[in-house]
Amino acid sequence: MSRLQKTGQVAGAMLMLLVSTPAVLAAGAIEGEIERQPLNPVAIIMFLVFVAITLGISYWASRRTQTSKDFYTAGGDITGLQNGTAIAGDFMSAASFLGITGLMFVGGFDALVLAIGAFAGWPIMMFLLAKRVRNLGSFTFTDVVSMRLDRRPIRIVAILGTIVVVLLYLIAQMVGAGKLIELLFGLPYEVAVISVSVLVLAYVTFGGMLATTWVQIVKAVLLLTGVTIIAFLVLMKTGFSIDTLFAEAAANHPKGEAILSPGVLFNDPIQITTIMVSMLFGILGLPHILMRLFTVPSMQEAKKSVFYASLFMGYFYLALIVVGFGTVIFLYNNPAFFSADGKLFGGTNMAAIHLASAVGGDLLTGFMSAVSFATILAVVAGLTVSGAAAISHDLYAEVLCDGEPDSRKELQLTRLTTVAIGVIAVLLGILFQNENVAFIATMPMVVAASVNFPILFLSLFWSGLTTRGAILGALVGLVSSVGLIVVGPQVWVSVLGFEEALFPYNYPALFTMPLAILTTWIVSVSDSSARGQIDRKNYHELLIRSEYGPDDGELEVAKH
Amino acid sequence: MDTDKRLELIRRKTRRRYVFALMTLAVYFTFVLNWTEAGAGLGNFLGDTHISGSIVLFAGLIILMIVFELIFLALNSRGDEQ
Numbered sequence: 001m002s003r004l005q006k007t008g009q010v011a012g013a014m015l016m017l018l019v020s021t022p023a024v025l026a027a028g029a030i031e032g033e034i035e036r037q038p039l040n041p042v043a044i045i046m047f048l049v050f051v052a053i054t055l056g057i058s059y060w061a062s063r064r065t066q067t068s069k070d071f072y073t074a075g076g077d078i079t080g081l082q083n084g085t086a087i088a089g090d091f092m093s094a095a096s097f098l099g100i101t102g103l104m105f106v107g108g109f110d111a112l113v114l115a116i117g118a119f120a121g122w123p124i125m126m127f128l129l130a131k132r133v134r135n136l137g138s139f140t141f142t143d144v145v146s147m148r149l150d151r152r153p154i155r156i157v158a159i160l161g162t163i164v165v166v167l168l169y170l171i172a173q174m175v176g177a178g179k180l181i182e183l184l185f186g187l188p189y190e191v192a193v194i195s196v197s198v199l200v201l202a203y204v205t206f207g208g209m210l211a212t213t214w215v216q217i218v219k220a221v222l223l224l225t226g227v228t229i230i231a232f233l234v235l236m237k238t239g240f241s242i243d244t245l246f247a248e249a250a251a252n253h254p255k256g257e258a259i260l261s262p263g264v265l266f267n268d269p270i271q272i273t274t275i276m277v278s279m280l281f282g283i284l285g286l287p288h289i290l291m292r293l294f295t296v297p298s299m300q301e302a303k304k305s306v307f308y309a310s311l312f313m314g315y316f317y318l319a320l321i322v323v324g325f326g327t328v329i330f331l332y333n334n335p336a337f338f339s340a341d342g343k344l345f346g347g348t349n350m351a352a353i354h355l356a357s358a359v360g361g362d363l364l365t366g367f368m369s370a371v372s373f374a375t376i377l378a379v380v381a382g383l384t385v386s387g388a389a390a391i392s393h394d395l396y397a398e399v400l401c402d403g404e405p406d407s408r409k410e411l412q413l414t415r416l417t418t419v420a421i422g423v424i425a426v427l428l429g430i431l432f433q434n435e436n437v438a439f440i441a442t443m444p445m446v447v448a449a450s451v452n453f454p455i456l457f458l459s460l461f462w463s464g465l466t467t468r469g470a471i472l473g474a475l476v477g478l479v480s481s482v483g484l485i486v487v488g489p490q491v492w493v494s495v496l497g498f499e500e501a502l503f504p505y506n507y508p509a510l511f512t513m514p515l516a517i518l519t520t521w522i523v524s525v526s527d528s529s530a531r532g533q534i535d536r537k538n539y540h541e542l543l544i545r546s547e548y549g550p551d552d553g554e555l556e557v558a559k560h
Numbered sequence: 561m562d563t564d565k566r567l568e569l570i571r572r573k574t575r576r577r578y579v580f581a582l583m584t585l586a587v588y589f590t591f592v593l594n595w596t597e598a599g600a601g602l603g604n605f606l607g608d609t610h611i612s613g614s615i616v617l618f619a620g621l622i623i624l625m626i627v628f629e630l631i632f633l634a635l636n637s638r639g640d641e642q
Contacts, residue, residue: 112618113591120588123625127580127632246610260612261603262594269595280588303636307629314622321615461574540567547570 040185042366043373047185050218050374051199057214061207068397068410071208072139072389073294078213080301084308087292089216090382091118091283091309092223092316093375098180098349100317104324105331105344105351108249108259110266111324115317117276121283122310126303129284132460132546134293134302140386141290141452142394145459147545148538150467150531152399154455157474159394161451162287164478166387167428169288169444170421173383174429177376183346184353184369193429200380201422204388205415209295212381219378222371224316230352230368231319233359234326242322249325252332259328271505278509282445285452288386299549327351330358380425388417443485449509450477454516460546463539466524466532473520480515484508573636580632587621 065071078086096118103111137143142158174193181192203211238244250257258264266272283289293302331337337345337354344350353372357365392414397405451474458465458473485491487502524532593599594614602613 109594109612109614109618112615116588116591116618116621119622120584120625123584123629124581126629127577127584243609243611246612246615250610257610260605260610261614263603266595269592272592272595273589276589276592303633307633310626310629314626318619318622321619540563543570544563544566547573548566 040366040369042362043185043369044366046366046370047373050222050370054199054211054215054218054374054377055202057218058203058207058211061211061214064210065206065208068393068407068414069139070210071411071414072291072385072393074208074210074213076295076297078295078301080296080304081308082213082217083292083296083301083305085220085312086213086216086295087289087305087309088312088316089218089220089223089378090292091289092220092313093379096316097223097227097320097323097375098352098372100320101324101327101352101355102348102350103265104320105327106348107265108253108255108325108328109262110264112317112321113266113272113275114279115320117279118283119310119313119317120276121280122306122313124280125284126306126310128457129290129460130293130302130306131299133290133456134296134299135546135549136460136542137294139291139294139393140389141287141456142390142398145455145470146398148459148542149465149470149535151403154467154470155394155399157471158452158455159390159399161285161447161455161474161478162386162390162394165285165287165444165448165452166383166390167424168447170380170383170387170425171428171432172444173376173380174425175432177380178429178433180349180376181373183350184372189433190430193426193433196376196380197422197426197429199377200384200425201419203377203381204384204422205418208414209291209385212378212385213292213295215374215381216378219371219374220312222367222374224312226356226364226368226371227316227319227323229364230326230356230359231322233364234322234329234355237359238329245322245325245329249328253328254332270510274505274507274510277513278445278449278507281449281453281509281513283448285448285456286444287390287448287452288382290456291386291389292382323352323355326359327355330355334358384418384421384425387421388414391417443482446481446485446507446509446512447478450481450512450516454513454520458517458520459542462524463536464524465520465539466527466529466535468527468529468532469520469522469524472523473516476519477512477516481508481512484512576632576635580628584625584628587624591617591621593617 061074064075067075069075096115100111100115103114133141133144136147140162142155142162145158146155174196177196178189178193181187181195182189185192187195203215207214235241235245238248246260250260253259255264293305296302296305331344331351331354337358339345344354346353353365353368356368360367392410396413397403397410454477455470455474459470484503485506485508488506488508489501489504490506492498492501492503594602594617602617605612606616
């Protein structure tokens with residue numbers, strides 16, 4: 001099998017993990033015609049319980065959401081543990097659970113590259129970004145990058161980066177959500193998409209970040225509980241022996257012992273490296289994740305948040321080893337889970353749900369299906385808050401009102417923007433329902449790694465950065481990342497139908513991120529403008545403020 | 561504390577940030593070894609078990625990165641106290 005064929009075979013499943021949402025399911029096994037499952041009453045009852053609890057939370061949160069600060073950052077009163085759990089809930093998705101497990105069902109060990117990629121961004125987030133971002137920003141990462149640079153142009157570029165990432169993420173989310181819910185609950189696609197949007201609007205419009213935070217916390221606890229129960233039941237049936245788990249998996253899988261080592265799904269180290277770069281640096285540039293750092297009261301709590309998030313995610317991805325190999329043991333050779341033509345019912349992304357059924361019966365299946373739906377709501381809610389903040393805070397309050405908006409109008413606009421994003425999400429979800437959205441699912445992480453991360457990192461760590469360099473670097477990152485995705489296998493071959501891709505990799509961040517950084521560096525060092533001098537001069541004061549908090553240091557640009 | 565002293569302290573902290581970030585990146589990208597000739601040995605099983613070196617590496621990397629975070633937090637809290 002050629003490298004390209006292999007790439008195509010696993011690309012869909014990988015993509016779901018790249019955006020860390022069920023959305024990507026659209027790109028993988030849940031693609032094209034879906035065999036709708038019979039209505040699942042247990043799943044629906046459990047999901048309704050979740051909805052009732054989260055709507056109750058939203059009602060409670062709405063009484064505490066009076067100002068823009070409440071809306072964007074939950075008043076900054078979330079504790080480190082709560083925020084860490086919410087970050088895990090925001091990032092750890094049904095895609096992580098269903099996607100990695102499904103890929104392990106097919107190819108064993110190789111799928112774990114996606115798990116390590118999804119995990120490793122968090123320690124780097126703690127070491128490099130958590131404290132400084134928390135100290136410098138108010139509501140969004142755009143606040144941070146505009147601190148020492150010419151605020152108007154750099155904000156516009158950062159808003160562009162945010163909106164592109166959020167919209168692409170949302171499209172992938174909504175299409176994947178529609179298909180996943182159709183599959184799990186037996187609901188029509190349109191009903192699923194509208195349900196997701198209506199519920200998210202209820203959470204976000206009334207409860208803002210506080211409701212979103214608690215929805216994400218509840219979801220994270222449910223997901224971790226579900227994965228723990230499944231892993232426990234799998235281990236119970238293997239006598240709590242990891243060795244027996246692997247031995248039985250190898251005995252059941254058509255590829256035998258090969259699934260316990262690398263090489264079944266991937267064989268190109270550059271392909272692996274591009275995936276790992278996209279995932280790690282993509283996480284560091286995701287606006288809705290960075291925004292969570294502002295919900296805690298101090299820089300210490302920000303660092304703690306990231307640590308707790310790492311801890312939960314580390315546990316989750318380690319537990320997936322048991323769950324993934326568990327699917328191999330319990331599903332292969334069990335005809336109850338396969339159609340007449342030998343395909344797993346619902347596709348390989350359903351392997352985890354089938355495993356729940358095999359080890360825990362209808363109750364656990366219903367629970368895990370409900371958790372998967374809850375997961376979608378939590379991620380879409382986070383994206384919606386982030387998109388709304390980009391428009392109402394970054395654009396309206398900071399650019400159009402020059403940082404002095406009428407706070408009542410700003411909050412009204414925030415709520416209106418939230419509703420608009422909800423409507424747009426439904427429209428895009430319906431518009432793209434029959435499209436191959438695999439390439440859309442690739443873009444958010446690659447764009448975040450190539451646009452948002454370089455300007456954020458360099459503004460915090462390089463004194464030589466100038467506005468001109470940051471803007472041109474970000475634009476080069478945006479154009480090159482979108483361009484290389486278009487000429488890569490996912491779009492050029494799979495969507496446009498050409499025989500051979502012009503660029504061999506689906507995840508070009510390995511090339512586009514260094515290109516963006518190089519452009520930023522060259523333009524900045526050759527920038528002799530007066531604005532460039534101010535940008536460089538501002539760095540030391542920004543540095544002090546980034547370590548000692550917002551009361552220290554007043555930047556020249558901040559006075560404008 | 562005057563600005564120069566503050567900047568010196570921040571530079572020291574920044575070096576620490578870089579050291580931890582680079583260590584994390586270094587261990588992270590060792591995972592690529594699994595798909596190279598140099599890491600061919602990782603595909604072997606440990607003793608008589610079915611546990612491959614690659615799986616041990618995966619679990620070990622996650623645990624190691626969490627340990628890095630713990631050390632970083634401990635060093636920082638000591639630094640904050642000082």
